[in-house]
Amino acid sequence: MVFVGPDPGVVMEWEILRNLDPPDRRSVMASAIRRRYRGGEHLFHQGDLGDSVHLIEKGHVAIQVVNPAGTTLTLTILTPGQFFGEQALLDPDSRRTAAAVAIGAVETWELRRAAFNELQRRHPQVTIVVTEMLASQVRRLSEQLLDAHTLTxxxxxxxxxxxxxxxxxxxxxxxxxxxxxxxxxxxxxxxxxxxxxxxxxxxxxxxxxxxxxxxxxxxxxxxxxxxxxxxxx
The missing domain is CATH 1.10.10.10 (Winged helix-like DNA-binding domain superfamily/Winged helix DNA-binding domain)
Structure with missing residues (x-):
């Protein structure tokens, strides 16, 4: 993993930030840390203490779990513009329920819980980001459930x-x-x-x-x- 450092001037077109005013969007991104990963590198492991959410800027990330039999299962492949690890923003004691692995070179913006909490204190409007994350996750799971019932x-x-x-x-x-x-x-x-x-x-x-x-x-x-x-x- 390579630490790149925050860039306060960056304003990304993330779907989960679409309902924020431009100044608040800039505040969110200014609080994030840019990270770079090599292919095959873990962004985090299953069972790790969760303390941040990642927004994908470049590359693909596999979300994987190891089942009780020891088999690694790939749950989803995330792409630029998507995010993962949102549970860490809600629960300070949360553990990663799955691992995140870079498929090829990956760049993300990592938003740590402490930085997000401080951001919420100064800009209460950014609380909507969590709502958008949860709504996006519900849509994703609902589509998977629908596919399971309607497709072979x-x-x-x-x-x-x-x-x-x-x-x-x-x-x-x-x-x-x-x-x-x-x-x-x-x-x-x-x-x-x-x-x-x-x-x-x-x-x-x-x-x-x-x-x-x-x-x-x-x-x-x-x-x-x-x-x-x-x-x-």
Missing amino acids: AEERVLKQLGRLAESFAVDGAATIPLTQEDLASLAGTTRPTANRALQGLVDDGRVSLRRGRIEVPRVAALTDPRRRPGATR
């Missing part, structure tokens, strides 16, 4: 793959640095099910499976609405 396991795999391809896209193609096990975990299913869902895409050339990664030569072909799960054909 294979459809969930394809939906996750489409999202990842769009997120990692560069010049119309994407190299997704995740395994089939990771993709299965994100979709809440098993590797064999994920492999079955991918085989049709492999057969028609829309996806290539490599060790430790999934390659998508044309993201547009993969994410065509007419070919997405549930689309009318």
Whole structure:
């Protein structure tokens, strides 16, 4: 991890800050610390004492848990503009319920609880940031619950793959640095099910499976609405 230091002049277009006046947005970012991480580096570990929330500026972050059997499960992949660790702002005794791992180079703005509490004291309006964080989390969980009830396991795999391809896209193609096990975990299913869902895409050339990664030569072909799960054909 590299400490970069705060930049009071930075005003980010974070969704969770959208209801703040510009001066309050600047105050939030001026209270944050810019951090840089290498690929594979932990931003924090499961079980660590939580004392800060991270806003992602660059790169991707995997949120992972180790289940009782000792298996690492990937719960979600977060992208620039998203955040994680918000529980730390609410409970001074909170422990990290999951680990956060950098996928490639990552840059975040870390807002520590002590700094946020002081910011709230001086600018009560910034309390709305916590409300926005919780509302965003509820929307995310609600969508996952809806998917679990309305999509088959294979459809969930394809939906996750489409999202990842769009997120990692560069010049119309994407190299997704995740395994089939990771993709299965994100979709809440098993590797064999994920492999079955991918085989049709492999057969028609829309996806290539490599060790430790999934390659998508044309993201547009993969994410065509007419070919997405549930689309009318």
